[in-house]
Amino acid sequence: DQNKFQAIISHCKEYGFVFQSSEIYDGLSAVYDYGQNGAQLKKNIRDYWWKSMTQMHDNIVGIDAAIFMHPTTWKASGHVDGFSDPMIDNKDSKKRYRVDHLIEAHAETLDAAAGEELIAKMNALLAADDLAGLKALIEAYKIKCAVSGTVNWTDVRQFNLMFSTQLGSVTDEASEIYLRPETAQGIFVNFLNVQKTGRMKIPFGIAQIGKAFRNEIVARQFIFRMREFEQMEMQFFVRPGTQKEWFQYWKEERMKWHLSLGADPAKYKFHEHEKLAFYADAAEDIEFEFPIGFKEVEGIHSRTDHDLGRHQEFSKKKMQYFDTEINQNYIPYVIETSIGLDRMFLLTVCNAYEEEDLTKDGKEDSRVVMRFPAKLAPTKLAIFPLTKKDGLPEIAKELMDICKPHFHTFYEEKDAIGKRYRRQDAIGTPFCVTIDHQTKEDNTVTIRYRDSMEQERIPLDKVKELVLNKINE
Ligand code: ATP
Numbered sequence: 001d002q003n004k005f006q007a008i009i010s011h012c013k014e015y016g017f018v019f020q021s022s023e024i025y026d027g028l029s030a031v032y033d034y035g036q037n038g039a040q041l042k043k044n045i046r047d048y049w050w051k052s053m054t055q056m057h058d059n060i061v062g063i064d065a066a067i068f069m070h071p072t073t074w075k076a077s078g079h080v081d082g083f084s085d086p087m088i089d090n091k092d093s094k095k096r097y098r099v100d101h102l103i104e105a106h107a108e109t110l111d112a113a114a115g116e117e118l119i120a121k122m123n124a125l126l127a128a129d130d131l132a133g134l135k136a137l138i139e140a141y142k143i144k145c146a147v148s149g150t151v152n153w154t155d156v157r158q159f160n161l162m163f164s165t166q167l168g169s170v171t172d173e174a175s176e177i178y179l180r181p182e183t184a185q186g187i188f189v190n191f192l193n194v195q196k197t198g199r200m201k202i203p204f205g206i207a208q209i210g211k212a213f214r215n216e217i218v219a220r221q222f223i224f225r226m227r228e229f230e231q232m233e234m235q236f237f238v239r240p241g242t243q244k245e246w247f248q249y250w251k252e253e254r255m256k257w258h259l260s261l262g263a264d265p266a267k268y269k270f271h272e273h274e275k276l277a278f279y280a281d282a283a284e285d286i287e288f289e290f291p292i293g294f295k296e297v298e299g300i301h302s303r304t305d306h307d308l309g310r311h312q313e314f315s316k317k318k319m320q321y322f323d324t325e326i327n328q329n330y331i332p333y334v335i336e337t338s339i340g341l342d343r344m345f346l347l348t349v350c351n352a353y354e355e356e357d358l359t360k361d362g363k364e365d366s367r368v369v370m371r372f373p374a375k376l377a378p379t380k381l382a383i384f385p386l387t388k389k390d391g392l393p394e395i396a397k398e399l400m401d402i403c404k405p406h407f408h409t410f411y412e413e414k415d416a417i418g419k420r421y422r423r424q425d426a427i428g429t430p431f432c433v434t435i436d437h438q439t440k441e442d443n444t445v446t447i448r449y450r451d452s453m454e455q456e457r458i459p460l461d462k463v464k465e466l467v468l469n470k471i472n473e
Helices: 002-014 036-055 072-076 099-109 112-127 131-140 184-188 191-197 243-259 306-315 341-352 392-403 417-427 437-442 460-471
Strands: 018-020 032-034 060-063 084-089 096-098 157-160 164-166 176-178 204-213 228-238 268-272 282-290 293-302 321-323 328-330 333-340 353-357 366-370 381-385 409-411 431-435 444-449 455-459
Touching (some): 032 036, 036 060, 036 228, 036 341, 084 099, 099 112, 099 131, 184 204, 184 306, 191 204, 243 282, 243 293, 268 293, 282 341, 306 333, 341 353, 366 417, 381 392, 381 417, 392 409, 392 437, 417 431, 437 444, 444 460, 455 460
Parallel strands (some): 381 409, 381 431
Antiparallel strands (some): 084 096, 268 282, 282 293, 353 366
């Protein structure tokens, strides 16, 4: 449903969640900024992941490695040679396309059987790295350029997705370095540091959250595919031979994490990779049903000893672990969980967004409400004095002072109460509290719940506790 997706994108902009980067200069393609509500929401998702990985698992620790890494890292990881997508340019429109996206879009216009046949042919050619074959396939199916409708294609080429830059003196040719395209390598190169200094015993994990950069060729669909984005990755090091069990464990554990955020389980599914990397022995994605269809949010990969083995080979440092239980030295196997923070943000926003019809007794009414889980909501509590006088703002501000060390609180005294409620619905604030004249008499306030829109009177001194309980649920 493209319309719903467009409505969500507009809402994100209108309510300070996501802006186009450098918008006053017409923006930068596939780069976005998070506004006042978006930054807070993103932080809450990040903190929730971090806590569930590090604090809730005593055998997982977190690190924060640099974005810049020694260039040999990317030779060892295979990114210099292999991190590329086949692309093709249209000679007339000068538009560049990722070959797989171009062919997939065409397959969608065919009937199911013909579409499947085309995808199967494409996958075989992609697996064989047959660039000429891909070009021939595009021509055989007379695949047109979406913009100009022409079929005038260049040859298919490999396009490396890493951004490169120069470290220090530009004249030194050995100084070419890359912006990391994934955070995982910062974990692998620190494997020994963490294992030794933390006296970690296998099985154990290292988690990291940080920016990654990819020069994506087709970067559309809002923050789904960005050129600068954030990843939350965890590498779990295990004894060789136990990787199948751990893969299963992490698949289930990660799905539980997603479901703990309250989405309908029917909106999630696992998707097994059709073609595995040569070193991998299992790989599955967690997909979520966005308004634009089921799409990947997270990957769970069983990567064997490939990464540590390659770093051992390139660095000549032993990436080994001495397992005292079995008296053996080995390069640990790795199960990886890798989720995009921005994509999780998009999931959270899509899942929360609702245009609710409130028409009653012939009186038309509606609202947009963001039904964020309370623990992720950017603002937890809004506090409103009913009027600007009679000492009500003072009571409201006192409550604000009590609450704000514990969670994000918002204060507002302008406009009718109903209007103020609706503005909080639109940014997903789960609780609003109104201070009125009765408060002065009996120390009670009206609390209004975002989801049900129900209101009740509760003691003023119970507000903080009530909100804290809900956000820690
Ligand atoms: P895709 O097939 O969509 O390009 P991928 O399989 O290359 O993704 P991974 O390299 O496994 O993705 O990255 C792990 C996670 O990082 C993805 O599941 C996704 O959530 C996120 N991610 C990857 N690329 C981007 C991007 N360009 N923008 C935003 N998030 C991304």
